[in-house]
Amino acid sequence: MSEQSAKRRGRPRAYDPEVALARATETFWEQGYAGASLDDLSAATGMNRPSLYGAFGDKQALFKTALDAYMDRSRAAMTEAFRGGGSLGEVLTRIYRTALGFYLSGDAGGRGCFLTSAGLGQAVIDQEVRQTVADGLHELDQAIEALMKRRQARGELPPTVDPVALGRVASMMMNALSVRARAGETREQLEATIPVMVALICGPPDRRDERS
Amino acid sequence: MSEQSAKRRGRPRAYDPEVALARATETFWEQGYAGASLDDLSAATGMNRPSLYGAFGDKQALFKTALDAYMDRSRAAMTEAFRGGGSLGEVLTRIYRTALGFYLSGDAGGRGCFLTSAGLGQAVIDQEVRQTVADGLHELDQAIEALMKRRQARGELPPTVDPVALGRVASMMMNALSVRARAGETREQLEATIPVMVALICGPPDRRDERS
DNA sequence: GCTTTTTCATACTGTTTCGCATAAAAATAA
């Protein structure tokens, strides 16, 4: 989409926009919208204030860009987790592990989901952020509900259960994982809950595979 | 503990410390630690800055006092919900409803759990807050785990299930409710998930009672 | 080499922030 190497007129920029956005995202992720000052963001990205404004606009715009970019990354990873085959339990396990990969990233301990940590912090104040976050959660809800419907049609779930209600709760369990990750629980503790959740959703744990 | 009416020496205070703390808590609850300025807190409590400092210390101390007070209120309500009789499903339903009562309080839409909304926002920055929040979550985990053990002993849960693991997931579902409440879901949506969660935990929903 | 274009770097402006100093106000004690 963008011209790269050949012929850009002026002084070349000293930063990689994608890397800078990733660093800014991490800053918001850890410190929240209000807690992240422009000096923090400037230090994290290596960009000085005017460059930040030139590239991303003001603080609110940067936050929303970070939110959108996170959702894109998250969506891509989740699409991958959904795609692969296996039993319903295996797919759910993959989904939860993928989520944990996001929630436990970072050096200073688990940060949880960016949507529910930094995003929801602003949700009560900024209605547009709340809507974006709500849409993001809803999107995942629907994906899992659709998964449940497909698997029920295949006979992996008893016909008596409501796949939409079950999918919603399965999706909400990810929110719980985010909370616990940010509260400082270890990867081991969190991964140990995954089979319990999967067993609850998939019914009797006839057989379960584990891998490190 | 404190002398009330009779003979206090100086000028009487113009505020009720408990009411003021409740208002300050609501301000942190909605806007987070960094998002709540001392002017906001001053306006919410009706106390001017020096009175705030005299009563609660600096901003950090006030936040931690608010956190402790919230945990006390929450603990009291939860103790009540645990105490009453009924089947395991009925007790869990009461617990979740009690939680929702907290999460949906407030005028500007759901605020979620103070611990996981405002508290976790600070958790990554302030290690002491993270520990307090983690302890609070752990306390509830243990209470639910103990409930599960008792009910399993009574035969309400099959002997094959792990009551600790099940209790932990049941506790985590409250965190999920908090997230969804703050994301703006309605009371109706949230209450509709309660029976689904309860059914997952208690196994086959042989009979369920509902009340508005 | 000179101009044009784009970005970087410094530093500024006005506002907001937190915490506190100072003094007035409102009560009791003598």
Place this chain on the structure above:
DNA sequence: TTATTTTTATGCGAAACAGTATGAAAAAGC
């Protein structure tokens, strides 16, 4: 009334805050 005690009220001061103006630096075009 006068002194003492405790709280309120005003507002100060240094730092941090978001956003921007101004000019230097680094590239391409000519």
